[in-house]
């Protein structure tokens with residue numbers, strides 16, 4: 001985890017070094033803050049001067065302010081002078097500490113926030129470049145939790161934890177050094193608690209870390225359940241499934257609560273255990289120290305330790321006790337720190353899992369140079385592909401050629417692999433064997449941004465993103481003028497609809513485009529595709545979810561879009577295939593028939609049977625006149641593979 005954090009702090013290391021320097025200054029202030037108390041007590045009880053050459057001028061200056069004469073017997077400075085000088089030093093140290101704390105916390109907050117923001121952007125960007133195959137195995141809510149919640153946990157460690165940890169460790173070392181100078185014997189006594197403390201810390205850290213990991217995983221499952229239910233709120237309401245959804249959600253919340261409770265309980269046990277240990281050590285020091293400071297006997301022996309009588313003044317004992325308090329504070333804070341570190345460490349693991357996923361080629365990482373605009377001849381050559389290695393492939397040797405500028409309809413039974421086939425074109429997946437080519441070149445040879453820039457897709461249910469209608473259309477061609485946008489919208493038969501909206505092109509699109517009908521969304525997606533002006537167009541059942549009226553409008557828009565492009569259109573509605581040049585039938589992972597509508601119908605094969613089947617359930621059989629003009633006069637041979 002340390003290595004990961006160090007890596008993330010790149011560019012802010014100077015700031016961190018400054019924060020460490022300030023922490024050192026603050027710790028020095030804390031460590032020396034106990035001394036003025038010793039000077040005061042030693043002066044009052046034993047009439048002893050501080051004996052620090054650095055302070056002499058200050059005390060002398062304070063002496064001159066002393067009311068009346070010096071008390072008789074006073075060797076050097078007046079009580080007033082020592083008291084006032086000690087008070088001033090105390091005040092100065094306090095002010096330095098306050099200032100340093102402010103700067104240190106500000107720096108920590110800024111570094112923590114920067115780290116969080118930087119890491120969040122990096123993870124989000126990485127997520128978009130990870131192959132689709134990896135995404136298929138993930139849950140949206142879970143990933144969202146990693147990007148938001150888990151990264152916050154890491155930021156929290158930097159903002160809250162690391163400052164405490166650093167100043168704690170430095171205070172510990174500083175205090176230890178001063179205590180050793182004051183009385184090494186008492187320091188050794190105080191340190192007796194360290195071995196049991198170390199054991200307790202080791203055990204509890206392990207337990208808390210395990211629980212934190214479970215909490216992080218469970219939090220992901222909670223987020224996932226919430227996202228899934230809220231995303232499908234219409235279905236939940238329609239099926240009156242609220243109780244079922246709440247029950248499922250409550251189970252997940254419970255699964256998160258249990259390890260959270262365990263982690264909290266461990267933390268609750270840890271704090272008091274440390275306090276008991278520290279109280280034991282303190283009691284021993286107070287009683288033995290007071291005995292020695294009171295001047296009883298010649299010396300005090302305890303196992304291998306011999307503490308000479310009179311080796312401790314009341315002032316020294318008080319300072320020593322103040323220091324042991326300082327020493328114990330960081331130890332007590334360990335419980336809080338332990339939880340922060342464990343939570344952050346679990347979060348780092350989950351975030352790293354994403355960052356370690358290999359990326360697809362990023363825009364600009366060009367393989368070989370290639371023309372930016374392709375002609376659009378598409379071919380599948382012996383393509384074998386499946387989603388999971390080891391499973392039976394979905395495509396089992398697909399051979400298909402689509403001439404540049406022609407229109408091909410891909411038909412077949414549901415689940416046959418039509419959508420899978422077209423997903424291979426923009427390399428959303430790569431084939432196991434064989435190749436997909438455009439203009440005779442394997443798609444893997446093109447830079448990914450060039451390849452995808454030459455393909456436009458309109459899917460069954462188009463997604464609109466949050467933003468305005470204009471923002472959504474501009475996705476097709478960033479930088480397009482208003483005139484170009486409106487022309488595209490007109491061609492897609494959606495311009496009038498947009499104009500009727502209260503905000504026109506500035507109307508805000510809600511999440512997923514919920515404030516638009518399916519037909520409007522489809523036509524906007526078509527306008528987006530028109531703006532993209534790609535030579536290859538993929539239409540994956542663009543009218544599947546539409547009523548007849550919307551279907552007619554969308555098909556009219558499709559007509560505009562298809563003009564002069566290579567079109568591959570997936571459709572179950574064979575009645576819509578009148579305008580295509582060729583139809584290819586996919587069955588059992590292979591293209592089994594290819595030809596014009598008329599040819600395939602006349603052939604009496606798979607397509608003819610599908611057509612007959614569809615007509616059996618239609619109130620009126622499909623009008624051949626709709627398709628006649630497409631197939632008429634074509635002498636294409638029916639190809640069977």
Ligand SMILES: Nc1ncnc2c1ncn2[C@@H]1O[C@H](COP(=O)(O)OP(=O)(O)OP(=O)(O)O)[C@@H](O)[C@H]1O
Pocket residue numbers: 136387388394412413414415416417418419420421
């Ligand atoms: N992301 C995925 N992960 C695993 N299997 C998948 C995935 N997508 C599709 N499949 C499987 O691949 C097979 C082909 O699916 P595909 O969506 O390509 O069929 P289709 O012919 O387009 O179906 P439909 O006409 O119903 O849309 C199906 O068995 C499906 O379960």
